[in-house]
Amino acid sequence: MSSTLPTRGIRPGELLAIRPFRLLWINSFLFILVQSTQRFAFVWLALELGAKSDISGLILFVMGIPVLLISLPIGVMSDHMNRRTLLMVSQLGALAITTVIAVMVTAQQMTINWAIIGSFIAGIFIAIGSPVRSAIVPTVVPRDKLVGAIAVNTIGNNLGLMIGPAVAGPAIAIWGIEGAFWIQALLNLFGFFALIKLQLPASLNTHRRRLREEIFGGLNFIRGHAEVRSFYVLLSGSILFMMAPWIVLGPQIAKEQAGATGSQTTYMFAMLGVGQFVTSIAILRYNHKMVQKGMWFMCGLCWGGTVQIVLGQSSSILMMSVLLFAWGMGGGFYMNLSQTLIQNNTPPQVMGRVMAVHSLIMSGLAPLGALIIGVIARRVDSAPLTFSVTGLLMLVTAVYFLVVKKNLRAMS
Numbered sequence: 001m002s003s004t005l006p007t008r009g010i011r012p013g014e015l016l017a018i019r020p021f022r023l024l025w026i027n028s029f030l031f032i033l034v035q036s037t038q039r040f041a042f043v044w045l046a047l048e049l050g051a052k053s054d055i056s057g058l059i060l061f062v063m064g065i066p067v068l069l070i071s072l073p074i075g076v077m078s079d080h081m082n083r084r085t086l087l088m089v090s091q092l093g094a095l096a097i098t099t100v101i102a103v104m105v106t107a108q109q110m111t112i113n114w115a116i117i118g119s120f121i122a123g124i125f126i127a128i129g130s131p132v133r134s135a136i137v138p139t140v141v142p143r144d145k146l147v148g149a150i151a152v153n154t155i156g157n158n159l160g161l162m163i164g165p166a167v168a169g170p171a172i173a174i175w176g177i178e179g180a181f182w183i184q185a186l187l188n189l190f191g192f193f194a195l196i197k198l199q200l201p202a203s204l205n206t207h208r209r210r211l212r213e214e215i216f217g218g219l220n221f222i223r224g225h226a227e228v229r230s231f232y233v234l235l236s237g238s239i240l241f242m243m244a245p246w247i248v249l250g251p252q253i254a255k256e257q258a259g260a261t262g263s264q265t266t267y268m269f270a271m272l273g274v275g276q277f278v279t280s281i282a283i284l285r286y287n288h289k290m291v292q293k294g295m296w297f298m299c300g301l302c303w304g305g306t307v308q309i310v311l312g313q314s315s316s317i318l319m320m321s322v323l324l325f326a327w328g329m330g331g332g333f334y335m336n337l338s339q340t341l342i343q344n345n346t347p348p349q350v351m352g353r354v355m356a357v358h359s360l361i362m363s364g365l366a367p368l369g370a371l372i373i374g375v376i377a378r379r380v381d382s383a384p385l386t387f388s389v390t391g392l393l394m395l396v397t398a399v400y401f402l403v404v405k406k407n408l409r410a411m412s
Contacts, residue, residue, distance in 0.1 A: 012152050012284065020140040021149065023198040027087070028133050029156035030191035034094065034184045035126065036164030036273075039063075040266065041172075041180040042119055043251050045105070048177060049112055057248040057374025062116050063123040064368060067360055070127050075218060075356020078132045079349070084200050090129030091195055095188040097121045102181035131359035135352040138343050139201050147340045151284040154336045155277060163273075168266050218353025221346070227294070228345055228354075230408050234301060234401055235338050236361050241394035242304055242331075244369025249383045257384055258317050271321045275328020276335065283336050293337050294408045300333025301398035308391025312384045 016022045042059050078086060101118045104110045141149040171179030222228055254260040254268055279300075304327055311323040339358070346354045377386040401408060 012148075012155070015141060015145060015149050015152050018141060020199060021137070023194050024133065024136055024140065025153060025156055027091070027191050027194040027198070028153060029160055030187050030194065031091075031094075031129060031133070032157045032160035033164045034098070034187045034191070036160050037168045037180055037184055037187075038098075038122065039247055040164075040168055040251065040269065041177060041184070042115060043248070044172070044180075044265075045110065045115060045177050046112065047251065047255070049110075049115070055112060055374075057370040057372075059116055059119050060247055060366070061368055061371035063119040063126070064366060064370075065120060066124040066127040067130070068368070070124070071131055071356045071360040072218070072353070074128055075131050075135075075353040075359075078135050078352030078356065082200070083132050083136055083352075084195065084198055086132045087129060087195055087198070088192075090125045090132070091188065091192045093125035093128070094122065095185060095192060097125065098181060098185040098188055102178060102185050105178040105181050127359070130362070131352065131356035134339070134355040134358060136200060138348065138351060143344075146343060147336075148284055150339045150343070151280050151336050154332070154339075155280045155284070157273075157276070157335075159273070159277065163270075172266075218350050218357060221350050221354060222357060225345065227408055228342055230401065230405055231297070231338055231342055232357065232361065234298070234334075234398065235358070236365060237394060237397045238301060238304070238334060239361055239365045240369040241390045241397070242308060243366045245308075245373045245387050245390045247366060248370040248374045249377055249387050252377075252383045253312070253314075253387060254317075254320060257315050258320050260317050260320075264317060268317060268321050268324060271324040272328040272331070275325040275330075276332040277328075279329045279332025280336055283332070293341055295402070297334050297337040297341065298398055298402040298408070300330045300337070302395060302402065303330035304334070305391045305393075305395030305398060308394065309388045312386075312388030312391060 016025065039060065042063070046055050046059055074086070097118065101110075101122075104114060104118075137149050137153065138146055167183060168180040171183055175182070222232055250269065251265055254265040258268075260268060307323055307327045307330060311320065311327060314320045314323055342354065342358065343351070373386060373390065377383045380386060
């Protein structure tokens with residue numbers, strides 16, 4: 001599918017002047033802000049309750065189970081229903097469960113079992129909202145500004161990654177772990193207000209088929225499009241070999257190897273978002289000069305795998321902070337460009353289903369990988385070694401695609 005290439009950089013103000021995109025951006029930013037705080041808070045809560053990496057991985061895995069179960073049906077609904085309604089259900093449900101968890105932690109009634117149940121319910125509303133938000137973006141901005149819109153969204157995600165931990169750290173220091181959960185509830189309330197005035201175009205799909213046929217329509221498109229299929233394979237690799245090890249082992253490495261406190265760890269984690277923010281700004285400004293975006297995407301993965309190998313062996317707060325910034329810079333390339341290249345090569349009629357698969361991988365595969373990585377790290381009794389070896393696996397996978405898949409490198 002061809003697309004018009006911009007002849008200059010795209011200014012964020014051009015996109016945020018589009019009211020539906022602006023309201024969606026605000027809601028998505030707050031959604032990511034909650035998630036960046038939520039994952040850290042659950043892992044840190046488990047550590048405070050005496051759990052190890054396998055239990056932390058289990059909690060994150062349970063959070064991803066709803067994504068595995070309902071993302072594809074939600075993608076079908078997104079292609080046929082009012083997407084604003086689906087966002088409202090996601091937002092109100094998230095508000096309710098975060099409030100309940102905050103109350104339980106404050107009342108000191110939280111246990112490992114209740115944390116697992118709470119993470120599962122929270123995962124349901126993540127599973128409803130994530131694919132819908134992604135599918136909406138191409139419907140509210142001009143196609144020649146899609147790469148800019150995704151970059152602006154990623155900048156919002158980066159800000160969430162930076163601000164979330166930065167807010168959670170002082171909240172934990174001042175109010176204890178319950179402070180992080182109360183902040184999540186408040187942010188979900190603000191996110192609901194952003195949706196009240198959001199107006200979206202009606203669905204183009206009027207013909208309904210059986211759910212199984214609808215789901216396989218999106219999967220068959222991915223399977224039949226060689227380049228899109230390759231991007232999904234690489235995206236899956238980045239989740240299993242990079243994101244999953246980080247979310248389950250990152251807090252443990254920071255605490256046990258670098259000697260960081262909870263608040264110090266949140267600031268270190270924020271450096272990951274800073275790195276992605278810098279790269280996203282660069283893509284926004286110079287995207288018209290990045291002709292071979294596929295190559296940039298794969299080079300970002302190679303860089304990330306290399307940095308991860310070193311990051312796993314770091315033993316000081318300063319070293320980890322610098323490496324996290326560098327890791328985030330590589331992540332900025334593949335996070336921005338994967339969505340751009342997938343959405344630019346996907347017809348609008350199957351966009352919801354294709355992005356549901358994207359959400360399934362991003363939000364569902366990460367907890368599954370976290371469960372596996374947590375068990376492996378416990379068995380080998382070395383979180384740093386496990387983290388570095390998975391980085392090596394990512395590097396090998398990315399180099400293979402970079403060398404062998406010439407058509408993928410040339411995609412613009």
